[in-house]
Amino acid sequence: MxxxxxxxxxxxxxxxxxxxxSVGGLDDLLSSGDRSLVLLFGSQSGNSEGLAAKIAKDAKAYGLEGEVHDMDGFDFNSLSSKKRVMIVCSTWGEGEQPDNAEDLWQFSISDSASRMEGVHFAILALGDSSYEFFCQSGKEWDGQFEKLGATRAIDRLDCDVDYDAPAAEWLMDALPTLAAVDSTGHFHEDMVDSIKMYASGTSLGAEGEDGFSIPDIxxxxxxxxxxxxxxxxxxxxxxxxxxxxxxxxxxxxxxxxxxxxxxxxxxxxxxxxxxxxxxxxxxxxxxxxxxxxxxxxxxxxxxxxxxxxxxxxxxxxxxxxxxxxDPWSLERKRESSEPWMVAATREGAQTPQGPIGTMEPGAAAKIHSIRNFASQNIIHSSSDAIPHANGYLGPAVIASSWSRRNDPRTSPTKRKAIDEMLSSHNGIKAETDFAPIRRQSSVPRQVSDALLEAKNSVMTDEGFNGKHGKHVWWYTWSVKSSGLVNDTVIYRQALGPFALLGNLFSGVTARMVLGFTRTGGNMFNGMLGMVAPPAGIGKMPKQFNSSVDKHHEVVSIFNEMDGRF
Ligand SMILES: Cc1cc2nc3c(=O)[nH]c(=O)nc-3n(C[C@H](O)[C@H](O)[C@H](O)COP(=O)(O)O)c2cc1C
CATH class of the missing domain: 3.10.20.30 (Beta-grasp domain)
Known part of the structure; x- marks a missing residue:
């Protein structure tokens, strides 16, 4: 913004x-009275049975106690006193019920079947769409439950042969919906979203195959x-x-x-x-x-x-x-850095899979570790310079480019192009303070190390030439030779009446008279400052004697002197 x-x-x-x-109300709903979910499976080759068992486990996260029952031999009329029922049933033959479901189905459509008002139900139908009567059994159960007065909690899902993913997605709605039915059979629609949240934040105990169970935490x-x-x-x-x-x-x-x-x-x-x-x-x-x-x-x-x-x-x-x-400012910078690989022809090794390019493991690990960060947005915004230097490419782009620069596969032309980009005024020289980047625990150390390496490489190549590099070098030299940064202020003081006048307006004189120094150090460190040549003329970043609006440049100067940042 x-x-x-x-x-x-x-x-x-x-x-x-x-x-x-609302969390309190949720606790009440999920822990009081009957929380059972009856899971009836009709299955010929085991798919529906396995799914029902899995649903019973998943149901725990929604505060439900799943009870898995084979349809074969199940007392249909016992359902009328239940509040939540889920049917998981496949279709066989030419649109027929699986063998274990046939008797229960026949009973359910007979006159002996009890009414089911107060029961909320959900149907998960398994089938194969290449058959004419796709998921026919599930459709029949769906219609029959409705006919007997039960309430459809959620629309039936008809699954094709790949049923895992659609079933899992459907259950994310079906289970919280059934869980929002209380022990009196009343459906609390307003609680469904809260139950979903509750489920995603709950850690539950696990059950081993040997029956040993780790208690809920x-x-x-x-x-x-x-x-x-x-x-x-x-x-x-x-x-x-x-x-x-x-x-x-x-x-x-x-x-x-x-x-x-x-x-x-x-x-x-x-x-x-x-x-x-x-x-x-x-x-x-x-x-x-x-x-x-x-x-x-x-x-x-x-x-x-x-x-x-x-x-x-x-x-x-x-x-x-x-x-x-809006991540596009970073995307545009990334695009401008031309991040793609331009490879050189190189030697490879003959392997059983054919000729393949090789790389020394150390080099491979290094280039990988530099780019191995969780979010380029985080790396980008960890830099304090970004809000102050509009065109600055930022640490995410620079680190990736540095990795590419060190990639032995990169062609010499591409490497040269990267060097030019890194040493441009929007390159690594604009990043002067690595401390805020290092301070972020989500920024891997390899990234800030890579940035430092890139900066040192650019500064060394240029011999501290160029506008910014010269500032840093001259200023650092003059300060180092006189002891403390404040002495360079003295140089300016020694420039004569015009500079003195300038100092009056810029506040330098006032600071000196009052004994205030920006570093808190001594005002004056011997006569050197009075006699040494004014090394800072034309080289001194103006912010030292006026408002500090280019914070990162100032920080860079201090860093060159004593690495304090
Ligand atoms: C012999 C045979 C007949 C089938 N008939 C149908 C059918 O009529 N309609 C349908 O949707 N699926 C049909 N299916 C597909 C099954 O319902 C599907 O494979 C299902 O996942 C099996 O689940 P189960 O192991 O729980 O019985 C048939 C599968 C076989 C092997």
């Missing part, structure tokens, strides 16, 4: 809401104060919202965001995805993280059973809305 926009925009009012209440609930950055592009307003809620300590930050969006504010915008999706990256308490891989209780110290989170978009990118950033 543009900084001036942010300054002008009226802040959104802070709001606080209690999120604990009770997850402690903690108080979370989440302060989230908000930006509304329509009104250009920025601000923060704060929520106080009670959540289980093992939730990830991404799950917290999802919960807040579902239960508190549907307009909360962030990038959702798999746990390791690099585009989900955000800043939590100043740490740049993938929220799906970041546990709630790992980002901040717990104080009086409470954790405070400050959640913001990644710095260095334009913000689209709330926590969603």
């Amino acid at each position: 543009n900084e001036s926009d942010a300054d002008l925009a009226p802040p959104v009012e802070d709001s606080a809401a209690e999120g604990g209440e 009770a997850i402690e609930a903690i108080q979370v104060e989440a302060t989230i950055f908000r930006y509304d592009p329509e009104t250009s307003s920025t601000g923060t919202d704060t929520w106080l809620c009670s959540l289980s300590a093992n939730m990830s930050v991404l799950e917290v965001l999802r919960t807040l969006k579902m239960t508190q504010d549907g307009s909360l915008t962030f990038r959702d995805g798999t746990v390791d999706d690099p585009n989900t990256a955000i800043s939590v308490n100043g740490r740049l993280v993938l929220p799906g891989l970041t546990r709630l209780d790992s980002v901040a110290p717990m104080r009086d059973g409470q954790v405070s989170l400050r959640i913001e978009p990644l710095p260095g990118f334009d913000v689209i809305r709330d926590l969603a950033i």
Whole structure:
């Protein structure tokens, strides 16, 4: 987001809401009364049976107790007192019930079958679409349950031969829907989303084949104060919202965001995805993280059973809305770096698979480790220089290019092109302060090491030539020879009446009179400063004597002197 926009925009009012209440209601629903889910399988060759057993295990995460029954010999009328029933049934012959289901089916359509009001049901039908009567048995069960007065909790799923993935997807809705039916048979539609969240944050005990079971681990609930950055592009307003809620300590930050969006504010915008999706990256308490891989209780110290989170978009990118950033500025920079491989012809080895290019293992490990980061967005925004140097390619692009530069397969022409890019004013010289990059635990050490290597290589090649390099070299030389950075201020003081006049206006004289030095060091370190040639003339970055608007250049100078940053 543009900084001036942010300054002008009226802040959104802070709001606080209690999120604990709905979690309490959920606990009641999932733990009281009859929580059974009757799973009836009709199966000829075992597919439906296996699936039913798996569903019974999965059901635990939704606070349900799955009971798996063979249709063969099952008392159909016992279903009328049940609240939740799922049928998993295949089709055989020419649209017929499997053998183990035939008797139960015949009973269900007879006059002896009891009514089923109060029963919520879901049908998972297995079949093969190459048959004329695709999933016929499932369709029949579906119609018959409805006829007997049962309530369809969710539309039937007709699975083809590859049933695993569609069944798993369907169950993500079917199980929470059935779980939202309470012990009286009442369906709580408003609880379905909360149950989904509950299930995704629950860690359950495991059961071994020998019957040994590891007990469920009770997850402690903690108080979370989440302060989230908000930006509304329509009104250009920025601000923060704060929520106080009670959540289980093992939730990830991404799950917290999802919960807040579902239960508190549907307009909360962030990038959702798999746990390791690099585009989900955000800043939590100043740490740049993938929220799906970041546990709630790992980002901040717990104080009086409470954790405070400050959640913001990644710095260095334009913000689209709330926590969603626009990654295209980085993509364009990446594109401009021409990241593709241009390989040279090289020697290979004859292997049983044919001739193949070889690489020394050390070199292979090195080029791989430099690029082996979880999110280029995180690497990019870890640099403090990015918001201040518009064209700067940034550490993600530079590190990748440096890896390519060190790749023995890269052609000499390409290597030269990379060198030119690295030493350009948008290259590595614009990155002067590696400390913020190193400080981020999500940035591998190999990346910051690669950046330092790239910078040293460029500086060495150029012999500290070029505008920026000269500044650094001359300034460093003059400061080193006189002792402390403040002495160079003395050089300027010694330039004569005009410079003195300039100093008066720029505040240098005032600082000297008041004994204030920017480094907190001595004002004066001997006579050298008065007699030495004014080494800084025309070379001194102006920010030393005026406002510091190019922070990264100043930092670079200090780094060259004593590596303090
Ligand atoms: C001999 C035979 C007949 C089948 N007839 C049908 C059919 O009429 N309609 C259908 O949708 N699927 C039909 N199928 C496919 C099965 O329903 C499918 O393979 C299912 O996954 C088997 O599940 P199960 O192991 O639980 O019985 C048939 C399969 C076989 C081997």
